[in-house]
Amino acid sequence: MALFSSLTPVFIAIICVLIGVILKKTNGEKEKRETKSKPLSRPWVDEDLKDGTDHHLEEEEVDEEWQGLDENVAHVPFFPERYSEAEMIKRSQMFYELLNKRRSVRFLSDEPVPREVIDNVIRTAGTSPSGAHTEPWTFVVVQDPYLKHKIREIVEEEEEINYKKRMGDRWVNDLKRLRTNWIKEYLDTAPYLILIFKQVYGRLPNGKKKMHYYNEISVSIACGILLAALQNAGLYTVTSTPLNCGPQLRVLLQRPANEKLLLLLPVGYPKKDATVPVLTRKPLEDIMVVM
Numbered sequence: 001m002a003l004f005s006s007l008t009p010v011f012i013a014i015i016c017v018l019i020g021v022i023l024k025k026t027n028g029e030k031e032k033r034e035t036k037s038k039p040l041s042r043p044w045v046d047e048d049l050k051d052g053t054d055h056h057l058e059e060e061e062v063d064e065e066w067q068g069l070d071e072n073v074a075h076v077p078f079f080p081e082r083y084s085e086a087e088m089i090k091r092s093q094m095f096y097e098l099l100n101k102r103r104s105v106r107f108l109s110d111e112p113v114p115r116e117v118i119d120n121v122i123r124t125a126g127t128s129p130s131g132a133h134t135e136p137w138t139f140v141v142v143q144d145p146y147l148k149h150k151i152r153e154i155v156e157e158e159e160e161i162n163y164k165k166r167m168g169d170r171w172v173n174d175l176k177r178l179r180t181n182w183i184k185e186y187l188d189t190a191p192y193l194i195l196i197f198k199q200v201y202g203r204l205p206n207g208k209k210k211m212h213y214y215n216e217i218s219v220s221i222a223c224g225i226l227l228a229a230l231q232n233a234g235l236y237t238v239t240s241t242p243l244n245c246g247p248q249l250r251v252l253l254q255r256p257a258n259e260k261l262l263l264l265l266p267v268g269y270p271k272k273d274a275t276v277p278v279l280t281r282k283p284l285e286d287i288m289v290v291m
Helices: 002-039 085-100 113-123 145-166 170-176 215-232 246-252
Strands: 138-143 192-199 202-205 209-211 259-267
Touching: 085 202, 113 138, 113 215, 138 145, 145 192, 145 215, 170 209, 192 215, 202 259, 215 259, 246 259
Parallel strands: none
Antiparallel strands: 138 192, 192 259, 202 209
């Protein structure tokens, strides 16, 4: 009895150690399961910018090695343009005045536009910054009359449903003052349609998927630069985001599954009798805050 009493603390200690080992093993396995089931962390994808194509980029299909530029990419001295303060003010004022003339034009002429101009403005859009320099954009230029008309048919069919059923009354009423509807004549008459697709992911030479960080934001910046380049060249457009048309247009234009339509721009000269609504822009004090 005395021996048992003296061994009791030892037994208790052994039992405690065993319980600790079991708990540690159980917690370790639980953490492994949670880690395995946890989706790939993608802080570059804002919650409000996720879309139905994001699921294509699954963790097990992504190459975990460096996917961008060569790690040893050369760095060279940078010699930027430097202007006097007076020249900076002059250039910034002139550029503002140029872009302040930009208007969304829905009445476009079929007058031909030099193809070289389109090449140059898209080259300009391609200078846009992008997440990890992935350049996740594809600019599809459509000039074939048959394809333009097929695009119009797809867009008008969906837009009529949008106006009559999908869009709320407030949205439709807000558009009334701009005199817009589902009839998109400019999709036939504009000499060029530029459809901008964002590449949700890319492909590496080994066939694995390549991360395209901040793809929507990157392509949106490129679209802004494209609009400025068109204005600078004396061309006009109207920004069109064809609701519920993306998949059909992607198939029509034979674009791969990793591309999603972000914007459609009809590009050309305004018709001689073109009109635009009388609109004003917010003054500087309403859009800028200086801290």
